[in-house]
Amino acid sequence: MAVTIKQIAEMCGVSRGTVDRVLNNRGKVKKETEQMIRKIAEDLGYVPNMAGKVLAANRKELAIGVVLASEGNAFFDDVLRGIRRAETEIAGYGTKVILKTLKGYNVQQQREAIEEIRPHINALILNPISDPIIAQEIDDLVDSGICVITINTDIQNSKRMCYIGSDYTKGGETACGMLGMITGGAPTKIGVITGSTLVLGHNQRITGFQNVIDRRYQDFRIVDCEQTDDDDIQAFEVTKEMLTEHPEIDAIFIVAGGVYGVCRAVISMHLEEQMHIICFDSTPASVEMIKKGVIQATICQQPFTQGNKSVHLAFNYLVSGLKPEKEYYFVKNEIKILENL
Amino acid sequence: MAVTIKQIAEMCGVSRGTVDRVLNNRGKVKKETEQMIRKIAEDLGYVPNMAGKVLAANRKELAIGVVLASEGNAFFDDVLRGIRRAETEIAGYGTKVILKTLKGYNVQQQREAIEEIRPHINALILNPISDPIIAQEIDDLVDSGICVITINTDIQNSKRMCYIGSDYTKGGETACGMLGMITGGAPTKIGVITGSTLVLGHNQRITGFQNVIDRRYQDFRIVDCEQTDDDDIQAFEVTKEMLTEHPEIDAIFIVAGGVYGVCRAVISMHLEEQMHIICFDSTPASVEMIKKGVIQATICQQPFTQGNKSVHLAFNYLVSGLKPEKEYYFVKNEIKILENL
DNA sequence: TTGTATGCGTTATCAA
């Protein structure tokens, strides 16, 4: 049988309460007894029983809040699935999840959404907008005892506990690696269609892509780079312009949203046969275009895991009080082609 | 606050014991009261509290046994990591893991290993040898109340609760998809180096590979197929023979073990520049050869997840008594290239 | 500074 607080108390000739105070650093214990208790606990290999902890914590109703700018963005569908799955997984332990979704990235809206659920939650999971106002909001929450976990996008200079999401640079490197695989490293003129140059992750993907060009594929050349603001119509327009202006382009690197618009533009110009296209994430649009043979590969960032794991990290912190071991939880960059979609 | 057995008991005007008997199908309850209790529980949306369940289950010491033919097989290193991680994750809930590793696939040895730990365990995780003796052993265990989960390899006609492992056919399809990506579908003469034609999973990978040839790459031709018995020396020999006999081969599909032997043979014949090689799993050998550029891609089967999830499935069954939702838990076939290793 | 009592939700045992 695993060793318990009760057993330690008996061995030390003190009460359970005293052992509890020592092991949870609540102070008010004589130094000598403290040392003795610590030593005994160590020797016996004491591991706190989580079920007991959870049950005791059950006196208070615990809730985890989630604020996601997920509406109208198909990428987040699987993130939400992961969150809902985690919700059922921890429901049996008496902790619930309060979900609030938003459309688009408006600082005031995000702040208001957080404030709205703030009174009801003990932890917050957030894909933050990179803005000092949001950083300040996070610090407020943490100072008032609500732990914050960032998901999918990180934010600098805040007291958030940890980040779970993509290694964007490596994602860009992987994308270029796949293009190298497809072209055999032959001279290639590449058009880059990014989401926004204001989004750090998008820029990091391009950096990674360029890294691998420099490292392995010196015959690759990026000839143009345009923005879609993750909008399919805009993507359609800028792609047509780009391909008209640079008819030499024979590969497209889609960094973020607008996948459907880009592909429709390529198809409308009858270039889908000779064009090599790499994109990110497994959305209905990218899946459809891979099945059609328009896109050759997509790099996915384990959206389900991002959602699921973030909730579990929050839950474990709430019931055990232990911070996660790592500050950064990077998900894998998964290569998907037609056969393993 | 979530609804509890106690609350249901109060509402029904009965005792907790009666509610427990109904909700856990222990019988010995009058039909009318049973129906009433079920209805109230349903209406209130009763969800059993796992922490309470686990704590109550803690009266008995629970243990999960693992028998793995992992020694000398690098693939299992990550499976074991997943198991050990799960062990620490559930240690806090008072359940321990008893691990027994074996070298090679000997039916009697596997049976003895199981019998050895049998008296101390409540569940068993096993990568079974496909043999009626093992199937019988599994049925014995299940009949005596020890649930069995198969991992990495399944076994037919047994009472095992569920399987977690690879979809081998899809793995073969993915491998062929990658070769198609690399060659652009150009005419290719392929040598297949399998582990053993007696291993179902290896055959399924070849079937999947052939599926995609038929479906998408009719210019691919498998010109030869040899066995390594997962041994590097044998792999070295048969590969040299094959390449000598079929100098037209320009791609190799390594189905199982012996990766290092195959690659060394290719290098010794100075064919690594023009040869395209696809293999499985992320072992030190395959990683080294990808870094050297000898292998272009490897298809991985989430070994960590296989180990980790199998333990969690067993744990959940032990403490909740609920069988897993699915009989088959297939892990992903992950494509790894140099950039996302 | 330390000890005691109570409760979290479930299950098991014993008595009625």
Next chain:
DNA sequence: TTGATAACGCATACAA
């Protein structure tokens, strides 16, 4: 067929 009670391990309010 049912009810009452103790126990699992931990946290906490309160008493000493």
